[in-house]
Amino acid sequence: xxxxxxxxxxxxxxxxxHSSLANAEFVDGKLTAGRYAKQVKQNQQLSTKDTVAKSVxxxxxxxxxRSQLFRMAVKPKNIRSPLISRYQEGxxxxxxxxxxLMGQGNNLMRSDISFTLFLNSPEEYDGGELVMxxxxxxxxxxxxxxxxxxxxxxxxHRVEPVTKGVRLVAVSWVQSLIRDPxxxxxxxxxxxxxxxxxxxxxxTQEFDLVAKTCSNLxxxxxxx
Numbered sequence: 001x002x003x004x005x006x007x008x009x010x011x012x013x014x015x016x017x018h019s020s021l022a023n024a025e026f027v028d029g030k031l032t033a034g035r036y037a038k039q040v041k042q043n044q045q046l047s048t049k050d051t052v053a054k055s056v057x058x059x060x061x062x063x064x065x066r067s068q069l070f071r072m073a074v075k076p077k078n079i080r081s082p083l084i085s086r087y088q089e090g091x092x093x094x095x096x097x098x099x100x101l102m103g104q105g106n107n108l109m110r111s112d113i114s115f116t117l118f119l120n121s122p123e124e125y126d127g128g129e130l131v132m133x134x135x136x137x138x139x140x141x142x143x144x145x146x147x148x149x150x151x152x153x154x155x156x157h158r159v160e161p162v163t164k165g166v167r168l169v170a171v172s173w174v175q176s177l178i179r180d181p182x183x184x185x186x187x188x189x190x191x192x193x194x195x196x197x198x199x200x201x202x203x204t205q206e207f208d209l210v211a212k213t214c215s216n217l218x219x220x221x222x223x224x
Contacts, residue, residue: 040094046084125165
């Protein structure tokens with residue numbers, strides 16, 4: 001399931017991020033790419049050694065957990081520390097698929113869902129679309145600042161070359177409590193239905209039955 005979520009970050013949070021990044025150190029994005037992705041990755045990433053890195057990533061992570069829609073759709077068990085990526089003119093990221101396993105040792109995690117959180121307005125740069133290869137053909141995404149798109153980490157995707165301006169995004173990966181993407185989508189649909197029933201009719205017998213099914217399926221499918 002590919003899902004776009006608006007207003008993950010507030011205008012104030014975006015302004016804080018931009019102020020922090022104004023003089024921050026960015027390094028070659030190939031440093032965090034897999035063996036094969038290095039060949040097609042041309043971007044820059046906020047250095048983990050920069051003093052603002054921790055605060056910027058905390059703002060992004062706080063926004064993720066605050067988003068009820070994100071939590072419902074993704075069911076996060078682990079979220080990898082976000083990467084802040086910058087694409088200047090001529091930079092791009094060719095077709096690739098994200099690594100199945102990320103981190104190492106006790107921090108090793110499986111990537112089930114990938115996400116791109118847009119940090120600046122699409123009017124500030126030309127090109128730079130995130131393009132995904134799906135069974136319905138290619139889908140292109142270039143969202144407003146503060147909006148994000150989540151998608152299965154199994155998806156082939158690329159970032160088109162930036163031809164003018166600067167593209168700024170936060171990207172990361174999630175290990176979900178529900179590994180199977182079809183089961184996650186079923187849970188998302190049921191929980192959406194449960195919320196809608198409650199908002200329209202309150203706590204009815206029908207609501208209780210849907211709530212029971214949500215709980216029992218989560219109990220059946222959740223992995224720890």
